[in-house]
Amino acid sequence: MGLGGCYSIAKCFMVIVNCIIFVLSLGIVGLAIWMLVDSTFYVSMAVDHSNYTISLYILLAGGLFLLLVSFLGCCGAFGESQCMLVSFFCILLIVVVAQIAAAIWVYCNADKLEAMIRYNVKSTVQEEYYKDDRLKTTFDTIQQGLECCGAEYPSDWNESKNIIIGASLEEKHFHIPKSCCRPSIDAKRCEEATQKLNLGAGINYDIIYDKGCVTKVVDVVHDNMVIVLIVGIVIIVIEFVGLIFSLILAFGVSNSRHYKR
Structure with a gap:
């Protein structure tokens, strides 16, 4: 009776763990699709x-793979299939090892993250903003959402190679994106403060955000990385519990069948 009860409890926990993995997998798939469709995520910088x-795409594939693994685990538990349970254990073990390796790689390269963000933000302002619609949309969203302008300073738009090359020698004008305007400013004043400014001229910080975006983007990405790390640890712990219960069930299948006779 004790053995049968333990087996039933293990089976129940196995199903619960796989249901949790299934829900988390759906979340991962949904997030990956959302980030592929919506180009305005700050982390893209x-x-x-x-x-x-x-x-x-790797995140999407991983989420779909975990969906398959959770389905396999549930089928193995309900069907009391030793083959499916062992397969579930082997596949999930590979997934866990890959996740741990990825986490270690991210941890070891965390010091390079800020440098990459600074480079990409400056490159966007100086080179890519008017050439890449995706980056333009993303950076406009960043400037409006984080209330910042330019890379290090709003005057970085004065140094944009694309703008300077496009300015006529007679007029020598440059532009600041309208997304740099404060939300309380009306369209006319925003237009006057951002369009056809003289090269080297001062910027009206009563209308334009006075802080650059690099530091703010770094802070947001770091905060998101902490959340991702916590979620990743929770997922790995749940998967590890799934590994334990799949082994218990795999070894207990034959004993349970013998007990039922």
């Missing part, structure tokens, strides 16, 4: 566009 897209 941490890496270049190609690496960002590849990372999202």
Whole structure:
């Protein structure tokens, strides 16, 4: 009776763990699709566009893979299939090892994150803003959401190579994106403060945000990384519990069947 009760408890916990993994997997898949569709995530400034897209596809594939693993675990528990339970254990073990390796790599390269963000933000302002619609949309969202302007300073727009090259020799004008305007400013005043400014001229900080975006983006990305780390640890712990219960069930299947006879 004790053995049968323990087996039933292990089976119940196995199903619960896999249901949790299933829900988390749906969340991962949904987040990956959202980030692929919506280009305005601040974290996209941490890496270049190609690496960002590849990372999202890897995240999407990982979420779909975990969905398959959780389905396999539930079927193995309900069907009392030793083969499926062992397969579940082996596949999930590979996933856990890969996740731990990825976490270690991120931890070891965390000191490079700020440098990459600074480089990408400055590159966006000086080189890419008017050439890449995706970056333009993302950076406008950053400037409005974080209430900042430019990379280190709003005057960085004065140094934009794209703007200076496009300015006529007679007029020598440059532009600041309208997303730098404070929310209380009306459209006319924003237009006057951001369009056709003389190169080297002062900027009206009563209308334009006076802080650069680099530090604010770094802080947001660091905060998000902490959240991701906590969520990752929780997922790994849940998966580790799933490994334990899958082994218990796999070894207990034959004993349970014998007990039922």
